[in-house]
Amino acid sequence: DIKGFAFDLDGVIADTAKFHSQAWHQTATKVGTEWTPELQEALKGVSRMDSLEMILKAGGHENDYSLAEKEALAAEKNDNYGKLIATLTPADILPGMQAFLDELRAGGYQMALASASKNAPKILKYLGLTDYFVGIVDPATLHAGKPDPEIFARAAEVMNLPADQVAGLEDSAAGIQSINGAGELSIGIGDQLSAATVKFTDTAQVSLANLRAALGE
Numbered sequence: 280d281i282k283g284f285a286f287d288l289d290g291v292i293a294d295t296a297k298f299h300s301q302a303w304h305q306t307a308t309k310v311g312t313e314w315t316p317e318l319q320e321a322l323k324g325v326s327r328m329d330s331l332e333m334i335l336k337a338g339g340h341e342n343d344y345s346l347a348e349k350e351a352l353a354a355e356k357n358d359n360y361g362k363l364i365a366t367l368t369p370a371d372i373l374p375g376m377q378a379f380l381d382e383l384r385a386g387g388y389q390m391a392l393a394s395a396s397k398n399a400p401k402i403l404k405y406l407g408l409t410d411y412f413v414g415i416v417d418p419a420t421l422h423a424g425k426p427d428p429e430i431f432a433r434a435a436e437v438m439n440l441p442a443d444q445v446a447g448l449e450d451s452a453a454g455i456q457s458i459n460g461a462g463e464l465s466i467g468i469g470d471q472l473s474a475a476t477v478k479f480t481d482t483a484q485v486s487l488a489n490l491r492a493a494l495g496e
């Protein structure tokens with residue numbers, strides 16, 4: 280039985296995936312990498328420095344920048360992103376997610392955050408959602424980011440639950456791979472997540488009743 284839920288943040292709870300894309304698009308233009316829908320999708324769930332490496336590689340620029348220059352590019356992206364998220368309010372919680380969090384809390388489920396974003400605590404505060412979570416995995420302490428299972432395994436630890444009692448919610452292929460690798464139940468949100476055990480087309484579909492129905496319970 281599922282007793283806890285590990286949430287991704289960007290694109291699952293908050294409508295911030297578009298802001299990451301907007302800021303990375305600027306970086307791609309600056310380094311001369313063509314911005315494509317495939318690149319945009321592949322960057323979802325990927326850490327800041329890994330995202331920059333993917334953008335450089337996509338344009339064949341992986342050897343054109345020193346570490347210091349890469350750090351400056353990543354810092355500039357984060358500044359641009361920071362300006363975009365400063366406008367967030369509870370109105371930017373994705374459809375259905377406030378109700379789902381309330382339903383889980385009322386049902387006595389545990390909740391933890393498994394976001395690769397170092398901006399996650401700030402975003403939860405802007406959205407007024409901090410108190411729902413028993414813990415937030417700090418991505419700075421990870422050995423490997425998504426698709427590695429570590430972050431979702433750590434979320435189960437935070438909730439003090441074995442992996443088979445945890446469900447993870449994700450909008451990225453890298454994240455679904457991480458959940459599956461951790462031995463948890465993967466719930467994919469969006470239409471590009473064939474590896475997810477349960478699939479919802481959008482956040483408005485996410486509820487305990489729909490989850491039970493999808494699992495045939």
Ligand code: G6P
Nearest residue numbers: 289299324325327395396397398
């Ligand atoms: C999430 C997003 C990614 C982002 C990553 C790191 O996983 O889906 O697009 O690159 O977090 O975010 P940060 O805020 O630390 O740069």
Ligand code: MG
Nearest residue numbers: 287289290450
């Ligand atoms: Mg996401």
